Amino acid sequence: xxxxxxxxxxxxxxxxxITVEFSRTIDDAANRRVLALDRVIAxxxxxxxxxxxxxxxxxxxxxDPVQITFDALxxxxxxxxxxxxxxxxxxxRWRIPITYGGEHGIDLEDVAKAxxxxxxxxxxxxxxxxxxxxxxxxxxxxxYLSGLDKFLHIPRRKEPRLVTPAGTISIGGIQTGVQCLxxxxxxxxxxxxxxxxxxxHRDPTFLLEPGDAVSFTAVDTKTFAEQDRAAEAxxxxxxxxxx
Amino acid sequence: xxxxxVTSIGPASSVQDGGRPGSQRYGxxxxxxxxxxxxxxxxxxxxxxxxAAAVEIGPFGATFTARGGAVRVGLAGASRNADxxxxxxxxxxxxxxxxxxxxxxxxxxGGSFSYLAIEHGIEGEPMFGSLAVNARAGLGSPYPRPLQSxxxxxxxxxxGAAERRIExxxxxxxxxxxxxxxxxxxxxEENKKLFLDSEWKISATSDRMGYRLxxxxxxxRDGHNIVSDGTVNGSIQVPGNGQPIVLMPDRxxxxxxxxxxxxxxxxxxxxxxxxxxxxxxFKAVTMAEAQTEAIKFHALLHSLSDRLRGIDDFGLNIEAxxxxxxxxxxxxxxxxxTWQVALP
Numbered sequence: 001x002x003x004x005x006x007x008x009x010x011x012x013x014x015x016x017x018i019t020v021e022f023s024r025t026i027d028d029a030a031n032r033r034v035l036a037l038d039r040v041i042a043x044x045x046x047x048x049x050x051x052x053x054x055x056x057x058x059x060x061x062x063x064d065p066v067q068i069t070f071d072a073l074x075x076x077x078x079x080x081x082x083x084x085x086x087x088x089x090x091x092x093r094w095r096i097p098i099t100y101g102g103e104h105g106i107d108l109e110d111v112a113k114a115x116x117x118x119x120x121x122x123x124x125x126x127x128x129x130x131x132x133x134x135x136x137x138x139x140x141x142x143x144y145l146s147g148l149d150k151f152l153h154i155p156r157r158k159e160p161r162l163v164t165p166a167g168t169i170s171i172g173g174i175q176t177g178v179q180c181l182x183x184x185x186x187x188x189x190x191x192x193x194x195x196x197x198x199x200x201h202r203d204p205t206f207l208l209e210p211g212d213a214v215s216f217t218a219v220d221t222k223t224f225a226e227q228d229r230a231a232e233a234x235x236x237x238x239x240x241x242x243x
Numbered sequence: 244x245x246x247x248x249v250t251s252i253g254p255a256s257s258v259q260d261g262g263r264p265g266s267q268r269y270g271x272x273x274x275x276x277x278x279x280x281x282x283x284x285x286x287x288x289x290x291x292x293x294x295a296a297a298v299e300i301g302p303f304g305a306t307f308t309a310r311g312g313a314v315r316v317g318l319a320g321a322s323r324n325a326d327x328x329x330x331x332x333x334x335x336x337x338x339x340x341x342x343x344x345x346x347x348x349x350x351x352x353g354g355s356f357s358y359l360a361i362e363h364g365i366e367g368e369p370m371f372g373s374l375a376v377n378a379r380a381g382l383g384s385p386y387p388r389p390l391q392s393x394x395x396x397x398x399x400x401x402x403g404a405a406e407r408r409i410e411x412x413x414x415x416x417x418x419x420x421x422x423x424x425x426x427x428x429x430x431x432e433e434n435k436k437l438f439l440d441s442e443w444k445i446s447a448t449s450d451r452m453g454y455r456l457x458x459x460x461x462x463x464r465d466g467h468n469i470v471s472d473g474t475v476n477g478s479i480q481v482p483g484n485g486q487p488i489v490l491m492p493d494r495x496x497x498x499x500x501x502x503x504x505x506x507x508x509x510x511x512x513x514x515x516x517x518x519x520x521x522x523x524x525f526k527a528v529t530m531a532e533a534q535t536e537a538i539k540f541h542a543l544l545h546s547l548s549d550r551l552r553g554i555d556d557f558g559l560n561i562e563a564x565x566x567x568x569x570x571x572x573x574x575x576x577x578x579x580x581t582w583q584v585a586l587p
Contacts, residue, residue: 011425014505015533017475019425026470053267053473055497060473062264065508065534066541137471137497140271140380144471181380198269200370200381206269 105191141180141198160186245312253303261294263373278512281320285360288317309340315362315401321354336408354516418526460485477506509540
């Protein structure tokens with residue numbers, strides 16, 4: 001028998017959004033409940049909800065206060081959370097190519113030194129991971145993955161970089177992530193993928209969904225360059241393994 | 244084909260509309276106008292849908308020239324000295340530039356952003372249903388970046404319709420209203436009280452992503468790192484230095500600092516218009532009050548056409564003349580608001 005699930009906390013985010021919080025910390029079980037509630041709301045919509053935003057530990061529910069009040073919506077969200085099964089049927093699994101180290105992963109050697117091992121060991125551990133998209137946020141397509149090998153947990157850089165390249169795959173804290181656009185980051189850069197998790201005139205524009213499973217395949221720089229050109233032209237390059 | 248050519252413009256000026264909500268789950272920020280009421284007023288003046296794309300003009304001056312035909316515009320938001328080829332133009336009214344004429348706009352007064360709507364709208368290619376500029380994501384049309392001189396905003400020729408003015412609710416200096424949460428429990432009661440009792444100023448380093456506040460130092464109960472969660476327009480997050488940042492329409496969709504409170508929907512535009520360095524305060528209201536105000540604000544946004552009035556030479560030009568400082572002190576002795584109400 002499953003343990004009874006504690007109800008989430010309903011936190012007001014202004015007059016037009018509710019944060020449905022399942023945990024205060026990064027917690028895989030809580031993240032699964034967030035994604036489960038998101039699926040239940042998609043399957044059984046509540047009039048007045050305009051948009052939902054899953055994050056590690058909470059679901060942000062945007063709504064129109066002209067259509068529904070905080071109290072009425074909160075009641076319905078609690079009811080749906082109580083029956084939301086944190087199971088995943090038909091999870092999509094992506095295999096994403098990555099080229100590790102060198103100019104594409106300038107922090108690989110420093111990370112190996114800090115963790116007192118070899119760059120090859122870091123690569124082997126990172127590439128062996130079975131990850132899940134816990135949330136997408138910050139900038140378009142920036143996908144935060146849970147499931148990082150504990151050995152690779154490492155504090156963020158003291159000085160964040162103002163610009164890191166598009167397609168960077170990095171680690172920071174207990175997380176790993178795939179960023180799509182160039183931008184600032186305080187994480188350690190291990191490699192790059194040619195995959196565009198966000199590409200404007202492609203269908204779909206956003207490749208990954210919160211809850212998708214992700215694994216990485218190491219490729220050499222020549223393959224990276226070829227796939228990068230194909231991706232620029234609109235190819236996914238990422239391989240959809242299931243379903 | 245008429246067009247409005249940007250002949251000079253300052254920073255923080257871009258095409259904005261109602262924004263592109265709906266993809267925040269993918270990290271796509273909604274963007275859109277900083278002051279939605281003023282955007283809607285400018286559009287209503289020229290017969291556009293309230294949240295059609297218009298030019299959001301930052302605090303500095305700007306000039307626009309009509310080419311290829313006449314262009315009719317609506318002006319709202321922070322008022323400025325304005326003229327078309329030397330002819331004074333008032334804010335909260337429409338005006339038409341004949342082919343070749345130039346609209347001159349001075350610095351913003353009593354606010355930060357003005358809105359210039361173009362009759363028939365701005366031609367562009369919507370991205371996620373919106374022309375709004377989001378420079379970081381490379382989105383926006385006709386230009387995916389802030390406007391520069393030489394840019395062209397294509398539209399249809401002016402209709403020749405009679406010019407209009409719009410009567411908006413009187414401006415207020417009342418405190419900016421907030422509801423506490425979602426993470427106010429990360430702050431001791433004395434720090435929540437300090438947040439409400441303090442006088443705040445907006446830092447000059449603010450932008451469309453966030454307004455940095457200067458004033459008291461708001462301490463956290465146990466550290467400033469929380470696990471990232473979702474943000475909204477008006478989220479007031481408190482980073483490690485204790486100086487709050489209010490998130491604006493170009494915000495990141497998630498953030499990792501505790502959010503002590505949220506500006507209510509009805510006050511977001513008024514807050515966005517608060518000039519850097521001008522002191523203001525926050526006031527806490529209940530959720531019920533915030534939602535009542537949100538409903539009233541929604542009704543206001545969707546009934547602006549009821550507030551359109553014919554241009555009255557006296558009602559219009561008294562303020563315009565005073566703004567242009569053509570008539571000097573003689574005009575400023577007149578109570579303009581009384582005159583406008585009394586006139587048909």
